[in-house]
Amino acid sequence: MPRLNxxxxxxxxxxxxxxxxxxxxxxxxxxxxxxxxxGEGVAYISSSYMTRKRFGHSQKKDFHTRxxxxxxSMDNGEQVGSSMAGRATVLYYMKSEGYLLVGRESAKTEISxxxxxxxxxxxxxxxxxxxxxxxxxxxxxxxxxxSCDGGSSAFxxxxxxxxxxxxxxxxxxxxxxxxxxxxxxxTLTFVDAHTLEVKxxxxxxxxxxxxxxxxxxxxxxxxLLPMAWLDQNNFMIGFGSFMSDMTKGWVYTxxxxxxxxxxxxFDCLYPATSSxxxxxxxxxxxxxxxxxxxxxxxxxxxxxxxxxxxE
Numbered sequence: 001m002p003r004l005n006x007x008x009x010x011x012x013x014x015x016x017x018x019x020x021x022x023x024x025x026x027x028x029x030x031x032x033x034x035x036x037x038x039g040e041g042v043a044y045i046s047s048s049y050m051t052r053k054r055f056g057h058s059q060k061k062d063f064h065t066r067x068x069x070x071x072x073s074m075d076n077g078e079q080v081g082s083s084m085a086g087r088a089t090v091l092y093y094m095k096s097e098g099y100l101l102v103g104r105e106s107a108k109t110e111i112s113x114x115x116x117x118x119x120x121x122x123x124x125x126x127x128x129x130x131x132x133x134x135x136x137x138x139x140x141x142x143x144x145x146x147s148c149d150g151g152s153s154a155f156x157x158x159x160x161x162x163x164x165x166x167x168x169x170x171x172x173x174x175x176x177x178x179x180x181x182x183x184x185x186x187t188l189t190f191v192d193a194h195t196l197e198v199k200x201x202x203x204x205x206x207x208x209x210x211x212x213x214x215x216x217x218x219x220x221x222x223x224l225l226p227m228a229w230l231d232q233n234n235f236m237i238g239f240g241s242f243m244s245d246m247t248k249g250w251v252y253t254x255x256x257x258x259x260x261x262x263x264x265x266f267d268c269l270y271p272a273t274s275s276x277x278x279x280x281x282x283x284x285x286x287x288x289x290x291x292x293x294x295x296x297x298x299x300x301x302x303x304x305x306x307x308x309x310x311e
Contacts, residue, residue, distance in 0.1 A: 024050040029289035036095035037274040043093035044287045063087035074293045081132040092275040097169030100128040119145035125163040148181035167274035168232040190254040200255035226269035268309040
């Protein structure tokens with residue numbers, strides 16, 4: 001082979017990864033499998049997006065979400081509703097009440113208050129009935145990454161909105177959060193899952209009581225506070241060491257004053273409701289990117305992380 005042609009071939013081979021990294025390619029995968037609240041089915045997510053490789057790192061954009069359900073045979077997935085813009089962050093399958101609840105986030109937007117660069121996203125929660133009817137439950141735009149030192153570091157802000165269905169699927173706990181360099185705040189509202197009518201007054205969550213006074217940077221911690229339904233009427237936001245019996249926090253009930261609870265088991269707050277990655281028998285479930293399912297063995301003993309308190 002002539003020397004010039006050989007050089008051209010080598011240049012082409014070495015340059016190929018650089019040029020291919022300039023192009024966006026479509027990709028999709030399955031993820032986020034959860035058991036139905038009654039244990040008689042499975043829901044999961046199909047995410048599609050554009051991706052490319054840049055300097056050894058994958059970049060992704062233009063996420064779209066589709067929801068699927070299947071029975072316990074797990075071999076006949078059925079799409080529910082149409083595709084939705086945004087990346088899915090959480091999914092609940094409240095089969096007993098006939099709906100799915102999905103949370104999605106938009107692409108981030110970088111904003112600045114003149115000194116500190118922050119990240120902002122829009123969070124949306126939709127109820128998808130099993131016939132494909134979609135109803136927006138909550139939508140909020142807010143800071144999700146907050147910098148207070150000119151961009152040298154940042155912390156995750158409270159989600160602008162979070163929605164968790166009660167274990168019987170009849171009520172939504174809707175939490176709105178706001179984070180700045182000066183303060184963090186959160187409210188809790190109970191909403192009827194079918195009519196979306198508010199039940200009782202909105203609560204201002206006392207975050208100061210939840211975060212110990214000796215914590216150096218409480219703003220960093222409030223985003224990690226566990227929260228869950230204890231039963232179909234009572235919702236708790238707590239604080240405690242992992243796997244300890246010293247969890248404490250506020251218990252909220254519609255149309256009643258919040259009650260402070262202490263010395264509760266940590267597993268009372270994991271998982272947050274009756275539909276999650278683990279069923280009442282302690283079996284976990286995962287779905288691979290190609291659509292195959294992996295079901296764990298039963299574990300209903302005291303160390304299992306099934307819904308509800310083990311005490």
